[in-house]
């Protein structure tokens with residue numbers, strides 16, 4: 001018996017990836033197959049937008065904490 005991984009091709013960049021991969025390691029596209037109701041476009045869009053929003057929130061929180069630190073310890 002071989003322990004070969006099942007392979008498939010990324011539908012976006014056509015690179016060979018593991019069949020169970022949920023994200024292409026070459027082009028980082030989200031691959032939600034079988035269970036996937038999400039289309040690639042929306043998943044990529046949502047990933048970008050979510051990252052953007054999380055980045056802003058993180059910056060705000062860190063900024064607030066830094067502000068508090070200075071304010072409290074003045």
Ligand SMILES: [Zn+2]
Nearest residue numbers: 010013024027
């Ligand atoms: Zn790809």
